[in-house]
Each structure stands twice: as structure tokens, then as C-alpha cells.
Amino acid sequence: MSTTRDGRLALPERRPLLTIAGVVGACVVLGAAGGLITAPQIETWYATLDKPGFTPPSWVFGPVWTLLYALQGVAAWLIWRSGLDRRIVRLALGLFTVQFVCNLAWSPAFFGLESPILGLVVIVPLWIVIVATVVAFSRVDWRAAALLVPYLAWVSFATALNYAIWTLN
Numbered sequence: 001m002s003t004t005r006d007g008r009l010a011l012p013e014r015r016p017l018l019t020i021a022g023v024v025g026a027c028v029v030l031g032a033a034g035g036l037i038t039a040p041q042i043e044t045w046y047a048t049l050d051k052p053g054f055t056p057p058s059w060v061f062g063p064v065w066t067l068l069y070a071l072q073g074v075a076a077w078l079i080w081r082s083g084l085d086r087r088i089v090r091l092a093l094g095l096f097t098v099q100f101v102c103n104l105a106w107s108p109a110f111f112g113l114e115s116p117i118l119g120l121v122v123i124v125p126l127w128i129v130i131v132a133t134v135v136a137f138s139r140v141d142w143r144a145a146a147l148l149v150p151y152l153a154w155v156s157f158a159t160a161l162n163y164a165i166w167t168l169n
Helices: 016-042 058-081 087-112 116-138 142-168
Strands: none
Touching: 016 058, 016 087, 058 087, 058 142, 087 116, 116 142
16 A cells, blocks of 8 residues: 555555455454354354244354455445545544454353353443444445444344343343
8 A cells, every 4th residue: 555645545546356355355254253262152052042032043143244244344445445544434444443343252252251241241332333333434435334234233133132142041
């Protein structure tokens, strides 16, 4: 990456498909890291928990999360492409990073430590930061904000599921 004459960070103009693939790929790969903690617990600890009737089958989570991480990658790419020299873009990407870290912390809290209450301690702030990220993204590019809406909906559902599992166990 280079800089412009006035010192601003210049974004790559020549390879947008390569850069979007890189950002999406990074989000999907980093997001899949949680699966390494989750997978061994699905058939052992998680299988023993009482779950509410609205619990989806375990096989649903992998494809849904893969799609959501890909959408997050596209959204972050759209924001990044709008210019890192703008304060709102830096704020939006900062919030995106915070929510992504919170997202990655949920699997170790819930599955790794086998603790639905710790899962709630992580997922509630995650939900709040996702809302803040959607708002910040909407101020830069409405398409990026719209791409995060399914993620917000899924985390809302996951919060209700996490709460129900905690109360049932």
C-alpha cells in the first residue's frame, strides 16, 4: 500500500477482487478458529445440555457462520475502500475489530470453559458492539451496514439461545 501526496493512505485500485478475497478470506479463516474449540464439544458437553425447542440442528451453525463471516468481510472491505483518512471510517473499522474480537471470544467462553453464563457475559456486549458497528457503517456506506444485518439477527437469536441454555441448565 502506498500513500498519496498529502500523506493519506492510498487504497489499491488495481486489484479489487484480490483485496476483497483477502479480507473475506481473513474473516472466514479467523472465524473458523472458533470451530476448533467448538467442534470437540458438540458431541460431548453440548450434547448433554438441556436445550430449548428452538435450538437448530448442530449442522446448521457451520454454514451459517461461514456465510456471516463472509458478509462481514465484504462489509469491512466496503468501509476500508472508502478511505482510511476519514475519522468515521477509522471509528467504524475500530468497532468492527472490537466486535470481531468479542465474537471470537464467545466460543472459548461458552464451549471451551463449558459455561453458558460466561457465554452470556461475552455475547451481550458483542450484540451491543455489533449495533454500534452497524450504525457507524451506515454513516459510511449503507451497503456495508445492510450486510451486517443478518449477522445482528443471528447474534440476537444466539443470545436468546445462550440465555435459554443457561436457564435450563
